[in-house]
Amino acid sequence: MLASEFKTKVLPLSSKLMRFASQLLHDQDQAQDIIQDVFLKLWQKKDQLAQVENMEAFAMRMTRNRCLDLFKAKKPVLAQDDFMKQKAVASSDLQQQIELSESALLVRQIIRDLPDIQRTVMHLRDIEQYEYDEIAQMTDLTVNAIRVNLSRARKKVRDELIKQNDGK
CATH class of the missing domain: 1.10.10.10 (Winged helix-like DNA-binding domain superfamily/Winged helix DNA-binding domain)
Structure with missing residues (x-):
């Protein structure tokens, strides 16, 4: 996957991923860190992304798994009301x-x-x-x-x- 394809297929998912991570974590800053980490991992695997059928589902699953990893690590999560x-x-x-x-x-x-x-x-x-x-x-x-x-x-x-x- 070229950088231009990455920009058109992956980066537009950022707002959905951010809302999803924010809802799970209840912390905007941690959610941003998670999304940045997910995008970094997707970029590192850009050559294998051609095999992914549904990029949105794949990215959402990565985000969910990363949030769950954070919970497992018992890091404090603060609610933002x-x-x-x-x-x-x-x-x-x-x-x-x-x-x-x-x-x-x-x-x-x-x-x-x-x-x-x-x-x-x-x-x-x-x-x-x-x-x-x-x-x-x-x-x-x-x-x-x-x-x-x-x-x-x-x-x-x-x-x-x-x-x-x-x-x-």
């Missing part, structure tokens, strides 16, 4: 934004507490809008396993939200 706080301050209806912000933070916390595979499948399907077949390529799961994990993740989030709202 400042974005939601900044959004609330910028709004004209501050009270409504605070309520939405609190709900969004609660949902993010519930999702964060899901098992890794459920969190990953939920992110890929509901946030990144990937098809089940694409998720299967990225995660080495069957489509049925993806559906089951997604269903369980959504049910857990729904049940926890209901439980939290009933407690108020």
Whole structure:
């Protein structure tokens, strides 16, 4: 693969990879480091990339694996909830934004507490809008396993939200 092909086939994936890594790590700086590392490894293997059928799925899997390696190394991961706080301050209806912000933070916390595979499948399907077949390529799961994990993740989030709202 030539540099021009790399620029047209691999580099455009950076925003999707960044969102995915940020969601898994909850740390923008670590996510950027992961993406930089993934691109470096892809560049080093540029001669073998012609054999890759789906470059996007391949890069997503590399990103996921690198994030999991980081978790296994027990490196601290910090959540970045400042974005939601900044959004609330910028709004004209501050009270409504605070309520939405609190709900969004609660949902993010519930999702964060899901098992890794459920969190990953939920992110890929509901946030990144990937098809089940694409998720299967990225995660080495069957489509049925993806559906089951997604269903369980959504049910857990729904049940926890209901439980939290009933407690108020």
